[in-house]
Amino acid sequence: MVMYYRYRTMSWLDILSKIEDDRDKWFYVTALRGCDVYVRTIKTLFTGFLRGRCVIGRCMYTDIEDFEELIIEGKLSSIAHELIEEAKDLEKHSMLIHYMDHVIDALEVINKYLEEYVSRRLQSIAVILFKQEWDRVNDIVKLLEEIREYILRELGNEIKREGA
Amino acid sequence: MLKDEILDNYISIIFRKYLGKWDYIDVRSIVKDRTGLAVKIGIAIRFAKMSKGDQVLPRYKDGYLYFYKWEEKDWTYGLLKISSRGDQAIIKATYLLVAMGLKPKDLAIILAKPKVIAVRPLDEDLKELGMIDKREVILQRLRRKFEAEDTVFMDSNGRKYRHLLSEFYM
Numbered sequence: 001m002v003m004y005y006r007y008r009t010m011s012w013l014d015i016l017s018k019i020e021d022d023r024d025k026w027f028y029v030t031a032l033r034g035c036d037v038y039v040r041t042i043k044t045l046f047t048g049f050l051r052g053r054c055v056i057g058r059c060m061y062t063d064i065e066d067f068e069e070l071i072i073e074g075k076l077s078s079i080a081h082e083l084i085e086e087a088k089d090l091e092k093h094s095m096l097i098h099y100m101d102h103v104i105d106a107l108e109v110i111n112k113y114l115e116e117y118v119s120r121r122l123q124s125i126a127v128i129l130f131k132q133e134w135d136r137v138n139d140i141v142k143l144l145e146e147i148r149e150y151i152l153r154e155l156g157n158e159i160k161r162e163g164a
Numbered sequence: 165m166l167k168d169e170i171l172d173n174y175i176s177i178i179f180r181k182y183l184g185k186w187d188y189i190d191v192r193s194i195v196k197d198r199t200g201l202a203v204k205i206g207i208a209i210r211f212a213k214m215s216k217g218d219q220v221l222p223r224y225k226d227g228y229l230y231f232y233k234w235e236e237k238d239w240t241y242g243l244l245k246i247s248s249r250g251d252q253a254i255i256k257a258t259y260l261l262v263a264m265g266l267k268p269k270d271l272a273i274i275l276a277k278p279k280v281i282a283v284r285p286l287d288e289d290l291k292e293l294g295m296i297d298k299r300e301v302i303l304q305r306l307r308r309k310f311e312a313e314d315t316v317f318m319d320s321n322g323r324k325y326r327h328l329l330s331e332f333y334m
Contacts, residue, residue, distance in 0.1 A: 016263060017198050026224045029259035095241035 004154035007117035010052040015038050015114065031106030035099035039089070041082040044070050046103045046126065050110065068155070071148050071154045080140040083129075104130050122150050141151075171305040176291045176300075179271070187211045188276035193288060193304060195249070196268035200258030202249070203266075203283055208276035216253055219243040220281070222260055228289055229264055231255060251276040255281075271303065273330060274299050 012032060018026050032046055044066050054063030070079060089096070104127055111123040125143050182189045188211035209215060212233065220231040222244055224283040234243055244247040245253055266272060266285055273289065290296045 012259075013262065022263075024225070029263040030242065031253040032259050035241055073278070098241055 003117055003119065004122075004151065007059075007114065008053060008068070010117070011054070012051050015050075015052050018113045019109060020113070024112065026107040027102065028109050031102040035096055037089075037093050037096050037099075039086045039096065041070075041079060042086050042100075045083070046107075046130070048102065049126065050106050054057070068151055071144065073153060074107075076144045076148065079144060081139060082136050084137060090096075095137050100125070100130050119150065122147060168305060171302055174293060174295055174302060175306065181289070182273070182275055186277050186282070187277040189275070191275050193268045193270050193272050194261060194266050194268055194272060195254065200256060201261045201266070201268060202254040202256040202258075203248075203261060203272060203274070204249075205246070205253050205274055205276075205281055207253075210282050211276040212281045213267050213278050214246060214281070216246050216261075218246050219273065219315050220246060220255065221299055222257060224260070227264075227284060228275075229257075229260055229283040231281045231283070232328075271306070286294070 016025060016028060019028055025132060028050070031050055032047065034043060044062050046068035048062040048064055048070075049142075051063050053065075107126050107130075109125055110118060125146055129140065129143055179189050184267065188208050190206065190208065192206060195202050195204060209218075214220070214233050219234040220243065221234045221238065222233065222242070223230045231244070244257055245251055246255055247252065261283075264283075264285060265287075271286040273284045273286055275284070287299065288300065290299055295302060
């Protein structure tokens with residue numbers, strides 16, 4: 001149960017220190033650098049998850065708390081719709097499609113080195129989300145619900161304490 | 165304690181490795197400010213035919229971080245900009261430099277030829293030479309060279325440059 005909690009307390013520097021291979025390090029930092037186009041949902045969902053705890057300053061960067069807030073408190077169907085709307089733009093912005101490839105690579109790197117902190121299932125869901133055909137909203141909602149269940153299961157007690 | 169001549173020989177070996185392949189070879193430090201890490205590239209931009217404000221495309225290969233001159237016709241994303249700190253040209257690249265294992269004040273070898281600048285941690289070369297345990301002594305010697313020589317290098321056009329370290333060892 002402390003597995004995901006440990007991941008969310010790690011900063012990108014901690015995550016980077018766990019990655020041994022130079023090529024894998026490059027995949028991870030390339031995805032962290034983000035894309036030059038404004039895509040709020042995609043950045044919050046995926047870059048926020050990749051980044052872990054943000055040590056530089058919350059105002060400037062998406063961190064894992066934004067990711068959790070969106071999943072736990074957001075309306076999943078509207079998140080899925082936003083994701084699809086942004087994805088429609090992806091077809092126009094070839095650089096974003098390129099960015100998504102980097103994020104998939106980075107998620108796979110996290111899978112490889114941080115499996116003990118983040119379940120393989122959560123990683124696979126994120127990769128499936130990115131490889132999804134974008135007209136299937138219900139599938140995306142289903143996957144987001146799985147992510148929410150996982151996070152709530154891992155952080156359930158802590159969230160109750162915070163709310164009390 | 166190693167003699168200065170022996171230390172100079174080691175430093176010379178490092179520089180000679182790049183001689184012929186690159187137009188400019190120097191050792192510069194990594195700087196840190198409140199927003200992250202940057203590498204000082206100094207006059208390397210002149211040898212790379214770039215200028216402050218230009219955009220560069222970062223790539224990593226075999227332990228070298230390359231910054232290619234970006235041109236409008238190229239398609240890519242994630243470009244970096246050559247900015248300045250005082251009169252010093254720098255490239256801010258926090259994530260990439262940290263991924264290379266560089267920390268603030270670490271030294272890096274800067275290489276340049278037209279349209280490309282490369283960065284490589286000096287420690288990597290010291291490891292190759294088996295001199296990593298003498299790192300501090302070699303760095304002290306390098307620093308002393310900077311201070312003692314304070315040399316101005318003049319190119320064929322009469323332009324003067326300070327601290328072109330490779331010139332001391334060729």
